[in-house]
Amino acid sequence: MQVDLSFFPWGSCRSPAALVLSGAGWNTLEQPVLVGVLRHPQRGHYLIDTGTHPRLWQQNWSTRLFLWLARMHIPAGPPPVPILSGIFLSHFHFDHAAGLLDFPDLPVVTSRAGYAWGRQPAGRLSGWCNSLMPADLERRATWVEDLPQRQCGPVSGGDLFGDGSVLTVSLPGHAVGQHGLLCQTERGRVFFVADAAAHSQVLIGNAKQRLPCLIASDRPAERRTRAFLRGLRNWCTMVPSHCPVAYSGWDCPKG
Numbered sequence: 445m446q447v448d449l450s451f452f453p454w455g456s457c458r459s460p461a462a463l464v465l466s467g468a469g470w471n472t473l474e475q476p477v478l479v480g481v482l483r484h485p486q487r488g489h490y491l492i493d494t495g496t497h498p499r500l501w502q503q504n505w506s507t508r509l510f511l512w513l514a515r516m517h518i519p520a521g522p523p524p525v526p527i528l529s530g531i532f533l534s535h536f537h538f539d540h541a542a543g544l545l546d547f548p549d550l551p552v553v554t555s556r557a558g559y560a561w562g563r564q565p566a567g568r569l570s571g572w573c574n575s576l577m578p579a580d581l582e583r584r585a586t587w588v589e590d591l592p593q594r595q596c597g598p599v600s601g602g603d604l605f606g607d608g609s610v611l612t613v614s615l616p617g618h619a620v621g622q623h624g625l626l627c628q629t630e631r632g633r634v635f636f637v638a639d640a641a642a643h644s645q646v647l648i649g650n651a652k653q654r655l656p657c658l659i660a661s662d663r664p665a666e667r668r669t670r671a672f673l674r675g676l677r678n679w680c681t682m683v684p685s686h687c688p689v690a691y692s693g694w695d696c697p698k699g
């Protein structure tokens with residue numbers, strides 16, 4: 445079974461490239477905040493992360509300071525998407541979760557561990573915003589930790605649809621409970637790796653990641669995850685959430 449995938453930016457930030465990648469110079473690097481739309485032939489459309497939202501400007505001072513420092517561009521509303529069957533949320537950082545409130549009643553596939561962490565005081569200091577979370581998220585959640593495990597080559601993960609077309613894959617280090625999606629598509633294997641890397645050059649080139657490491661929940665685990673992903677560079681196409689080149693060539697979402 446194969447799925448269709450689209451990615452498009454829903455928000456962006458700008459910073460000197462040298463703060464993101466080694467050897468990148470001091471030109472401004474504009475990084476998208478990617479969201480995706482996955483279409484399964486029988487299970488319908490799933491939104492992959494929810495992107496930014498103007499309600500981010502109403503969050504606490506540290507969130508607003510980050511938005512200002514990152515020169516964040518935020519579109520006026522939620523992303524245009526087809527009728528959805530559910531949402532996959534890679535992790536709970538506000539630039540991925542800000543749109544959750546726009547999709548009431550939809551099932552949300554995400555990490556129980558990430559959710560539990562965010563609700564603790566320590567978690568709230570690391571990119572979680574309480575007021576972005578739907579009150580009934582636990583009721584609507586399908587926890588990735590509960591999915592049946594399946595192996596695909598060197599990767600193992602939760603079998604989201606029970607047919608091997610999409611695996612939810614643990615990507616520890618950047619945020620507690622972060623998961624990516626390994627998808628079987630017409631274009632071959634496509635691995636949405638969320639914030640496991642700030643740029644595809646970190647995975648397929650020789651660039652080292654810089655500033656984004658500072659916000660990692662577990663830096664040794666983050667390095668191990670990136671080393672694992674580098675080993676997949678000839679095996680699948682990887683799409684990081686904030687890579688300006690990884691999504692080029694993807695179609696716009698189909699209605």
Ligand SMILES: [Zn+2]
Pocket residue numbers: 535537571618619639
């Ligand atoms: Zn993140």
